[in-house]
Amino acid sequence: MIRESLFRAGRRCLPALLLLFATAPGILSAQDRFVVRPEPGTSVVALEVLVATGPADETPEQAGLAYLTARVAVAPIRRTLDALGAHLTVQAHKDALGFTLTAAPDAWMEASRTLLVALFRDPADSLSMIRERAALRAELIGREASPADALARDVDAAVFGGEHPWRRPAAGYSTTVEKLTLSDVDGFIRTYLVPERTVAVVVGPVDPSGAREHVGAFLRGAPWQAPRVPAPEPLDSPIRQEYNSITTWVAASYPFSAEVDAEAVRLVGMLAAEELSFGPSRRSVYNAHSEVVRRPGGGELRVHIVVPPREVDAWTGRIGEAVSRFADRKLSDAVFRERLRRFRGVRLRELDTPEARAQAAARELFVGTGAEGSLVDALDELDAEQVLAAARALRSPTLVVLGPFLDDD
Amino acid sequence: MLSLFLTLAAGTAAADTASPPSRPADAAAGMVAVHRQPAIPIVALRMSVLADDPPGYAGAGHLVQHLVLPTLREQVRRVGGDVQITRGADAVVYTVVGPASELDYLAGVLRSTLRPPQLTEAQLVAAQRELRDERNAEWETAAGHVRALLRARLFPEDLSPAGTPASAERFTPEVVRSVWARMYQPERVAVIAVGDVQVGRVQEAFSRLPDPSGGGYREAMADTVPAAPPVSPEATRGWVGLGYSASDADPAALTVVARLLRDHLRERLPSASVEVEHWWTRQGQGLAVVVAAQPAGLAAARRTTGAAVGALTSTLNEERVRAAAAAVRRDMLFYARRPDRMADVVGQFVDRQGDANAAQRFYAEVERVDEAEVRAVLARLADRTPVAVDVPPQRLPNR
Numbered sequence: 001m002i003r004e005s006l007f008r009a010g011r012r013c014l015p016a017l018l019l020l021f022a023t024a025p026g027i028l029s030a031q032d033r034f035v036v037r038p039e040p041g042t043s044v045v046a047l048e049v050l051v052a053t054g055p056a057d058e059t060p061e062q063a064g065l066a067y068l069t070a071r072v073a074v075a076p077i078r079r080t081l082d083a084l085g086a087h088l089t090v091q092a093h094k095d096a097l098g099f100t101l102t103a104a105p106d107a108w109m110e111a112s113r114t115l116l117v118a119l120f121r122d123p124a125d126s127l128s129m130i131r132e133r134a135a136l137r138a139e140l141i142g143r144e145a146s147p148a149d150a151l152a153r154d155v156d157a158a159v160f161g162g163e164h165p166w167r168r169p170a171a172g173y174s175t176t177v178e179k180l181t182l183s184d185v186d187g188f189i190r191t192y193l194v195p196e197r198t199v200a201v202v203v204g205p206v207d208p209s210g211a212r213e214h215v216g217a218f219l220r221g222a223p224w225q226a227p228r229v230p231a232p233e234p235l236d237s238p239i240r241q242e243y244n245s246i247t248t249w250v251a252a253s254y255p256f257s258a259e260v261d262a263e264a265v266r267l268v269g270m271l272a273a274e275e276l277s278f279g280p281s282r283r284s285v286y287n288a289h290s291e292v293v294r295r296p297g298g299g300e301l302r303v304h305i306v307v308p309p310r311e312v313d314a315w316t317g318r319i320g321e322a323v324s325r326f327a328d329r330k331l332s333d334a335v336f337r338e339r340l341r342r343f344r345g346v347r348l349r350e351l352d353t354p355e356a357r358a359q360a361a362a363r364e365l366f367v368g369t370g371a372e373g374s375l376v377d378a379l380d381e382l383d384a385e386q387v388l389a390a391a392r393a394l395r396s397p398t399l400v401v402l403g404p405f406l407d408d409d
Numbered sequence: 410m411l412s413l414f415l416t417l418a419a420g421t422a423a424a425d426t427a428s429p430p431s432r433p434a435d436a437a438a439g440m441v442a443v444h445r446q447p448a449i450p451i452v453a454l455r456m457s458v459l460a461d462d463p464p465g466y467a468g469a470g471h472l473v474q475h476l477v478l479p480t481l482r483e484q485v486r487r488v489g490g491d492v493q494i495t496r497g498a499d500a501v502v503y504t505v506v507g508p509a510s511e512l513d514y515l516a517g518v519l520r521s522t523l524r525p526p527q528l529t530e531a532q533l534v535a536a537q538r539e540l541r542d543e544r545n546a547e548w549e550t551a552a553g554h555v556r557a558l559l560r561a562r563l564f565p566e567d568l569s570p571a572g573t574p575a576s577a578e579r580f581t582p583e584v585v586r587s588v589w590a591r592m593y594q595p596e597r598v599a600v601i602a603v604g605d606v607q608v609g610r611v612q613e614a615f616s617r618l619p620d621p622s623g624g625g626y627r628e629a630m631a632d633t634v635p636a637a638p639p640v641s642p643e644a645t646r647g648w649v650g651l652g653y654s655a656s657d658a659d660p661a662a663l664t665v666v667a668r669l670l671r672d673h674l675r676e677r678l679p680s681a682s683v684e685v686e687h688w689w690t691r692q693g694q695g696l697a698v699v700v701a702a703q704p705a706g707l708a709a710a711r712r713t714t715g716a717a718v719g720a721l722t723s724t725l726n727e728e729r730v731r732a733a734a735a736a737v738r739r740d741m742l743f744y745a746r747r748p749d750r751m752a753d754v755v756g757q758f759v760d761r762q763g764d765a766n767a768a769q770r771f772y773a774e775v776e777r778v779d780e781a782e783v784r785a786v787l788a789r790l791a792d793r794t795p796v797a798v799d800v801p802p803q804r805l806p807n808r
Contacts, residue, residue, distance in 0.1 A: 039448040043742040043751065083732075085739030102746070104739040203448075338487075345489020345508045348451045352506070352747050357449065376450055 033199040034219055035365060036211045039354065045108035045204030047215070048358035049099040049119065050366050052199075053192040054092065055165035056229045064172015065180055067092035068136055069188040074099070075128035077118045086111035092170035094156075095229070095295055096366060097193075102355050105205050109214055112202075116218040119193055124186040133177060140174035147402065151249040154241050155302065155400045159253045161233030195222035199365045203358040238316070238399035247286055248312040248403030252319045254301040254394040258368070262299060263378045264390035266292045267343050269301045272322040276305050276315070284308050285315070294367045301394060309404045316401060326391035336384040344379045351375065438615040439596040442755065442765040443608040446748060452509040452604030453748035454611075455756040456519045457500035459599065459763075460592040465579065468540055468572015469588045471496035472580060474503070475536035476526045481505075484518045493749070496570035498690035499760040500599075501592075506749045509605040516614035519600075523593055524619045525586045533582055543571035548639045551800045555650035555699050562796040563652045563688070563695040590622045601756040603748040643803045646682075647707035649700045649714050650798035653790045656693030661774035662782040663687055666790070667696055668733040669783065673721045674698070677713050680706060691761055696790065704802045711799075722787045727780045734778050741772065 051070075058065045070090045081088050086103035099119065103111040143149045149169075157167040195218055202211045243249070256265055269290030276288040286306040293300045303323065307315040331339065351357050360375065438456075462469045474494040481503070485492045490507025503522055505515045528536075547557045547569060560567065595618040602611040655663055664687045671685035681702040688695040698717070702710035713720075745751040758767035 039446075041444070041446040042448050042746065044746045085736055085743065087743065102743065104742045106735075107739060341511075342487060342489040345451075345511070347489070348449060348508055349489065349491060349506060351449050352451060352749075354448070354746055 033224065033365065034201070034212070034216055035361060036202045036206065036208045036215075037204075037357070037361060038206055038208050038211075039204050039357075042204050042354050044102050044104055044354055045202065045206055046354035046358040047099075047101040047103075047108070047112045047115070048201045048203075048355070048362040049101075049115070050093075050096045050199045050362045051099075051119070051193055052096050052197040052225075052227045052366070053188075054094055054096060054170050055168045056095075056227060057188070057192050058165065058168075058172075060168065061176060062172075062180065062184060063168045063176040064136065064140070065184055065188055066097055066192070067171045068133060068177055068180055069124070069185045069193060070097045070099070071132040071136060072124050072128045072185050073118055073122070073189060073193060074115065075132055076122070076125050077114050080114050081111055084111045084114075088115065094166045094170050095227070098359065098362075100355050100359060108204070108206070112215060116215070120195055120218060124182055124189055126182050129182045129185055133180060136171070137174045137178050140171060140177060143171075144174060147243060147245050147247075147249055150241075150243060151251055151304070151400065151402045154239065154402055155251045155253055155398070158235045158237065158239045158398045158400050159232065159255075159300070161235060164230060164232050166229070166232070194225070195219045196225040197227065198222075199362055201358045201362040201365060203354045203361065234398050237397065238401060240405060241400065241402045242405065243402045245403055246309075247306050248309045248401060249304065249306050250312065250316050250319060250402075251302055251304045251400050252323070252397040253400075254303075254323065254397045255298060256301065256390070256394055257298040258296075260298070260393040261378070261382070261386050261390050262292060262294055263347070263375070263382055264386040265299070265301050265394070266290075266347070267339065267382065267387055268323065268326045268391045268394070269303060270343055270346070271326065271339060272303055272319070275322040276303070276318060284311055294363055296367050299367075309406050312401060312403065312405075316399065319399075320397070323391065323394065323397075326387060327394070330388045331384045333384065336387070340379075340382060347375065347379060436595045436618045436620055438598040438600045438618060440599040440759060440763075440765060441608070441612045441615055442599075442601050442759065443606060443611050444601070444603045444751060444755065445605070445607075446603055446751075447605045450509040450605045451506060451748060452512055452515070452602055452606045453504060453506045453752040454512075454515055454519055455502060455504045455601040455603075455749070455752035456522075456615075457502045457599050457601075457756055457760050458523070458593055459500045459597040459760055460594075462568070462572070462576075463588055463591060465576060466572075466584070466588050467568040467576040468570065469576075469580070469585065470501040470592060471543075471570045471572065472536055472540055472585060473526050473589050474501060474522075475539050476528050476532055476585070477522045481518060481522060484521075485515065488514060490515060491749075497757070497760065498564075498567050498570075498692060499757075502756065502760075504749050504752060512602075512606055512610055513614055516611070520615070520618055523595075523598070525589055525622055528582050528585065530582065533580065533585065537577055537580065540571045540577065541574075544569055544574075547571070549642065551642050551644035551646070551648045551701065552699065554639075554642050555648050555798050555800060556697065558798045559650050559652035559695075559697050559699075559796060560688070562798075563654055563697075564690070564692045567690065567692045594621050599756065599759045601752045601759065603752040603755070641800045644701075644800055645802060645805070646701045646703055647710070647802040648798075648800035649698075649702070649707075649711050650800075651698040651714060652796040652798075653696040653698075653793065654693065654796075655696050655786070655790065658694060658786045658789060659774075659778075659782060660687075660689060660694065661771060662778050662786045663689075663694060663696065664737055664775060665730060665733050665778045666783055666786045668737050669721055669725070669729065670696070670698065670717055672733065673724070674700065674714065674717055677720075678702065678706070678710055681710050689761065698795075707802065718787055718790045722784065722791065725780060725783060725787070730778065730780045730783050734775050737775050738772060741775075 054066045084107040086107055089100045091098040101111055101115050160166040200215055269292055273288045273290040278285045284307055288305045290303045303319050305315055478494055481492050485505050488507045488511040490505055493504045495502045503519055507515050548554050600615050667685045667687040674683040681700050684699045686697045688697055698714060700710050700714050745754045755768045759765055
């Protein structure tokens, strides 16, 4: 049996979650939604555009419409961007579509103009629609067969509740995407791919005023349209889902509020994952890792492990222990310094490209903490007290176990 | 002051180069170059040791890298850093990336790799196994097979960095230590630092390198490589490789030609995979064309590839040259957007030409390449017979 005592019922944190997710980011004016970070010495310019739309603006039958729309919108400009030596990636988040453009300093203005025109002014193109729908459907069929993807879907369903739009994958399902039409995409572009829902960050060797003038022209005067996302209704935890695999996948999701130091939570997650990872005394753990997702109003720490089915109960309990031990007592100074030294290096390296820095800054802007805040400052100010406070501020986890359950035989 | 090509694009920041006193007694690195990137407080340190493997001991430099890698990785991990090892045709290279505040620590870790390796038989066996796997991996796929054969024919003196089966048998702990003692000399060490660091601090960090312990390997021997390469790999597509020796070509113009040829072939062979690479080491320069096509289109792909130099010459114009040169420069900037990659680009030029300004010069020269220079390179290529490699597609049973 899973040790449920370690995982208090998720319903207890519902009032707090209602507050977390029902509110929109506190960004209002167009000026506040666009930041330029000049970086002399960086070789390319990165532009991150986040448009606040996603599953919350789709019906269940339209799952994947936001992501398909994003791909259809940029498909016609790919050749132009190639010719400029620019690189564009599109990502579907639960709460936003992310467009990451990287270009040489002599090409970034033309490349970014091309992107922003395609996003905000061009109509949907029928040929792109047919191609992108087929490509996305094929990708989703591959993804849906993966146990990692299945676990993510089940965790989302458990964390957000059966009817919540974020329970659905941001990229949709192969079965819903194949039914989407050009009319769906065209309507979505006009309604939701709009400057009123956009935040943008430019990072790189740019003239700040020129960059502000250039990108700001696409956002100017557009008042912020706060997307409305219903409050989640987490399911009772733990949730056990039968899945045909030879390993068992376990995830624990710990919500936290906007006041909690996200870097301290990240450090707790990293240390917990290290305690669960394969090692001399943990030979049966195939994989363990953690991630922190920031959203307006707070965020979520997820810890995942992959273990043999026969050991799932023991390891499920150990996830809780690995996290809760940091809430029990403060790390000693020596241990904290040693852990922080490593964590700091890992976090800084995650920002080693201009596009990673643009993405991080845009996310901060989007969640309302402001892109001007420096990760370096946050890391340098981190202390053992904050880690203790962050671990204690984590709310009851939602727990999902996916795999064969041998004890049911 | 050195204004690297990356800062040329940015137009503001600059890099510094320092060649510290090179008296042997100082045991300082032969060259220290710093490119300041204050955007994020991390630093990439690329340390290269310019050295050929001694005759008969091919793979020695890379073997030493594999021996020190586990310790290196563990040490760098303590500060959340990352480490890479590469053995190029010109140098043994270690690159570490980590917080700029850990510069002294990271530099110390790098310096420790220069000492004669302390190793056991078991460690040696493990490292040799890794080298053998690398040697085999070069021939494992059709893409690797074609490139390995082209390299062997264009640069016969340039053996695999992973050595040869014969040289592998000569390594014992004692031999490895003595061979490394011969290869390592402080003045052959070049350090490129990219990140939020000052040149003075980096120079200081590499001002006292371990003393070379002298000595040397027992006797020079001949490196022997198998006369025949391994059998062709099983591939579902047919692979065509053409290699042009081009050591006498202007490097910037040759790079632009590689780009033009690639674009030309991709346009004419839309269903094939096409790569055209400019190979440039101290051994010389070459142009490698690697094309993979489905069996039905293989004959056409062979013809188009063989005629590509002539066809490109007849369609060339100044506008296409300008576009190709701009694309090369933008690709360089994009590749170098991470500190370790920028250190790699700058470091490769330093290893090859011994000049910290070489990367900057090359970047500027690419912009100046014109149609006449490209035509001159194409004429040279058209005048010589390329080495050719062919990997036929396997015959699949009817289903």
